[in-house]
């Protein structure tokens with residue numbers, strides 16, 4: 001037992017026995033583009049990072065204690081309802097591909113019955129309500145046992161005898177109370193947002209993502225080198241699923257969210273998220289599309305279910321596991337299991353992966369992009385890897401926001417997949433990003449930020465817990481959100497790269513082949529470990545600006561994008577939101593105000609008709625002038641004092657592009673041989 005009286009399970013083994021498992025480097029598997037883990041060794045240490053000591057006027061501890069009694073259990077009465085039904089095996093998608101039920105479909109057993117899939121093999125022991133209200137439990141016990149324990153099962157385990165209360169689609173206010181009461185590290189900030197900690201993981205874990213490889217996915221999906229789909233078998237999935245479900249069943253309560261994805265009503269899917277934390281439930285409440293009470297009433301059986309047991313690790317002796325984290329996708333069962341990571345983004349991006357499988361089957365292109373629309377109905381897509389500006393630039397006070405991260409492009413135009421936004425908060429300022437700043441209010445989840453312990457004012461410059469601090473808010477929190485979140489066909493396709501080498505121009509106009517070349521390359525360069533002094537920028541290539549989420553070969557998405565751009569006459573642009581005046585260390589990040597001017601000129605159409613010249617090596621068309629932007633920065637060579645260093649850096653980056661593209665040279669993009677040839681020739685020449 002530890003000095004503080006806590007029993008530290010497995011800590012001795014961790015130190016003296018089995019070594020702690022680290023995620024193995026998967027050779028050739030898609031790179032890790034997620035954030036690093038926290039710099040804390042213990043939970044207490046992690047929690048101490050979150051709060052900053054107050055200014056001297058902070059009341060002393062004793063004075064604050066008087067408020068403790070305000071944390072009251074008395075809550076609004078919730079309708080308790082016993083849940084009946086038998087083990088509801090997840091239905092399989094028919095072999096010919098998924099068949100969906102529209103939002104209005106009424107299922108045989110309603111949501112109540114399908115919750116039974118939570119149980120291991122016997123009937124459910126699930127009670128809707130808050131276990132804190134013990135007085136109501138006996139009624140439930142007798143009710144449920146009436147249904148299921150007259151004939152005792154042969155193999156009744158202790159866990160099968162206990163009740164798990166389901167907190168079903170709670171409101172943000174209720175979730176706040178649950179989080180603050182039960183989840184260490186949950187606090188209300190001065191603007192009303194809920195500050196939470198995601199635990200040891202503060203970013204996604206792409207190396208721990210597994211996808212079940214079976215007869216269907218074998219042929220459909222992209223496997224092998226460069227693919228994000230690391231295989232697992234069905235049996236192993238079931239092992240992890242049972243582990244997650246047993247864990248969830250061992251709890252007094254779980255949260256269940258029933259929500260929608262995709263604002264295109266014809267291609268909407270119904271998702272259920274079963275999780276153990278109010279933080280997770282509120283996050284998904286904000287990020288998915290929220291059903292109306294009527295839609296919830298008629299929700300029926302979900303098309304896809306997530307079991308998030310993130311607090312509980314996977315068993316590292318389980319086949320295919322290389323760490324204690326596992327995010328498992330089973331397309332056949334329409335299920336996802338999360339073990340060993342509480343980072344909420346896994347749920348959001350896990351569902352995005354599912355959409356990247358389902359939508360292309362219907363000839364709908366799924367995109368890792370932001371999207372907004374001007375007053376004249378002109379739509380722009382913003383592609384880019386994490387941190388390149390999708391959320392920042394699609395959230396534009398002069399335009400309608402359709403969405404910040406995940407979209408579909410189909411026959412009728414674009415639709416947002418989500419119901420919320422997930423903005424990076426590091427160095428967030430009210431002046432530069434007023435709409436995002438104002439969206440951080442009651443209902444918003446603030447992950448891993450640091451705040452003053454007394455005033456609860458957030459310090460957005462703090463990276464103490466992580467640099468990947470985030471805010472998740474419903475899209476309506478942005479004043480000019482386009483509701484419903486759909487729009488016509490895009491006019492501009494903007495590829496964002498944060499080039500920390502400082503050699504890509506702030507803006508270039510691309511022809512179709514160049515657009516496809518850069519879309520398939522998916523380049524950005526960030527700076528690793530900023531706190532440890534100056535480091536070389538780290539180039540990242542992630543196909544389709546989101547290799548971690550795609551399920552089919554990148555050329556499939558690329559072919560669809562090319563066809564749609566051609567058909568609708570969209571123009572491609574490459575915008576560098578990264579360094580200017582030199583690489584990281586000597587130059588600096590291009591001012592957001594300048595990038596916004598460039599984007600304005602793209603939207604207005606003025607840049608389309610500007611005068612251009614071609615750059616060497618990358619062969620990019622760059623404008624001579626952009627209103628509101630100093631002309632000399634438009635060609636990076638002007639901003640470098642050391643011209644030789646500029647040329648070397650340019651050639652170095654060109655070499656990285658070339659190496660990366662090697663794996664695509666033998667692939668055909670769609671049926672068009674000519675376009676394929678052109679794409680191969682659209683890269684740097686040197």
Ligand SMILES: Nc1ncnc2c1ncn2[C@@H]1O[C@H](COP(=O)(O)OP(=O)(O)OP(=O)(O)O)[C@@H](O)[C@H]1O
Nearest residue numbers: 386387388389390391392423424577590591592595
């Ligand atoms: N010139 C610039 N253009 C765009 N963003 C900039 C610029 N300079 C600084 N930034 C900052 O870079 C970050 C861009 O992050 P943003 O949230 O938009 O990323 P994202 O592309 O949406 O990534 P993710 O997919 O991870 O959500 C913001 O913190 C923004 O303030």
Ligand SMILES: O=C([O-])CC(=O)C(=O)O
Nearest residue numbers: 203204345349386405422
């Ligand atoms: O998913 C996340 O953690 C954040 C995000 O949007 C991305 O990385 O693209």
Ligand SMILES: [Ca+2]
Nearest residue numbers: 391405422423
């Ligand atoms: Ca974003």
Ligand SMILES: [Mn+2]
Nearest residue numbers: 368385386405
């Ligand atoms: Mn994203």
